[in-house]
Amino acid sequence: MKSVADLRVNAVERKGDKAVLLRLAASAELRSECRPGQFVQVRVDGAKDTFLRRPISIHHVDEERGEIWLLVQMVGEGTRQLGCLKEGDTLNLVMPLGNGFSDVETLRQKAGGKEPRPLLVGGGVGVAPLYYYGAWLKRRGIEPTFLLGARSKTLLLQLEEFEALGRVCVTTEDGSYGERGFVTQHSVLAGERFTSIHVCGPGPMMKAVARYAKTEGIACEVSLENMMACGLGACLCCVEKTVKGNVCVCTEGPVFDINELTWQI
Amino acid sequence: MADLTTNIGALRLKNPVMTASGTFGYGIEFSDFVRLEDIGGIIVKGTTLHPRQGNDYPRMAETAGGMLNCVGLQNKGVDYFCEKIYPEVCGIGTNVIVNVSGSSPEDYAECAARIGALERIPAIELNISCPNVKDGGMAFGVTCEGAASVVKAVRKAYNKTLIVKLSPNVTDIVSIAKAVEAEGADAVSLINTLMGTAIDIEKRRRMLSIGTGGLSGPCVKPVALRMVWQVAHAVDIPVVGLGGISTTEDAVEFLMAGACAVEIGTANFIDPAVTVKVAKGLDAWLDAHSCKSVGEIIGVAE
Structure with missing residues (x-):
């Protein structure tokens, strides 16, 4: 089941020049919902030109520490703002979203x-x-x-x-x-x-x-990481051309078998 | 507990909060986040007589306080809706309203007639204001004659509550509202998105696949509110207000401007539970202001 959750930031670890690892405290119930390859939609507070949530893939679910990890590349205002988070801050997520990799x-x-x-x-x-x-x-x-x-x-x-x-x-x-x-x-x-x-x-x-x-x-x-708005299959913005026509990457993907795509390869 | 019920013509809503077409799927997509029956009405995504693939990607660009989209009415057509979606949504426990679009008055009328045959769809919202399709859509909504021609054709084919969604991309929205009222529309809803564009300065080209898109989100609210106020003071049919609503206070403003109900759109992308929060917030706001019913604040703003 998908939900909106406020997660505590347990740690922010800088990774190289342009990335941060966010370690977020998450309940066992939330953790159990996450499949590899799925993503979350992060609300970015305090960035004036960032209106939409940011889709970020689930980097890890750490059962020992009770955490969900996000690895964020700081490319624009929104993701840079996420890099400014501090331990103890709260991050609002819609999660988990998308289909995930093969079982x-x-x-x-x-x-x-x-x-x-x-x-x-x-x-x-x-x-x-x-x-x-x-x-x-x-x-x-x-x-x-x-x-x-x-x-x-x-x-x-x-x-x-x-x-x-x-x-x-x-x-x-x-x-x-x-x-x-x-x-x-x-x-x-x-x-x-x-x-x-x-x-x-x-x-x-x-x-x-x-x-x-x-x-x-x-x-x-x-x-795939097409630009998204809702992340829930409602707005139809993140579509990818497939053999079945235009489909939402956020719900039908983000993981696609290459035979479903219309890539010229 | 204030009385939140409101009417759009013959259509009764348990509360004045509805979802804007194209922002809430068929409702089912949001059932993990809200009790759908707690929403006054769910206006599902734009439906056309024949399936449409929509425009190419990219279809979206973020802007300050909002976003542009050029989805272009991607949908699987009215037959798919009737066969596959209707059975899923007809038991939701609130008003499910279908947004209908087309490329000729005949198209609109036939699509409306098919929806009209569905017992548990009490109303349609006629989209004569989509800025993202070449054929039809907004082309009808920007002239009085065009708007009137579609409403006239649909009115003959559809006898339940007919709401007509107006485009803000016009010189005088009041004259369009009057034209659709004269052809028998039961209500108008406004505004659809404002046409805009955005440029990728590194690539030196426009960001959206068709160049332009419709602007929505909090940034359009003052424009929407002004138009709702103008139209509500000029027509005798009910007005449904939308455009940038994301809080209870936003909804109160639209009601005071003269809307009998509101639609929440883009805000669903930021908070998928916003509709029910605003409905509950309205109840609390009315209580806090000693209002016994939502009707007490509709159109009170001078």
């Missing part, structure tokens, strides 16, 4: 009877939902492999946390960490066979990965 049963189907070997590919702040997905899969006995890309090492978000969770492959465009180049050029793609690919990041990156997956015949889903 275990779907991963098994995609693996065609074999043990699922999902590859989680993230670029920039797009790594955010993959952390919770990876942790969630691991608790269910599925070992995820992460493939993370950024322009340079300082822009790799939550790298240590990902490395604590599982195997991490990295590319940077300037070669300052991991392999030099784009995620689609990483050697792991040439050397190993995955049963499904799950992507969140900039549009061109997602399209490149989708093209790879399509060529290799690997099931692939992508998490």
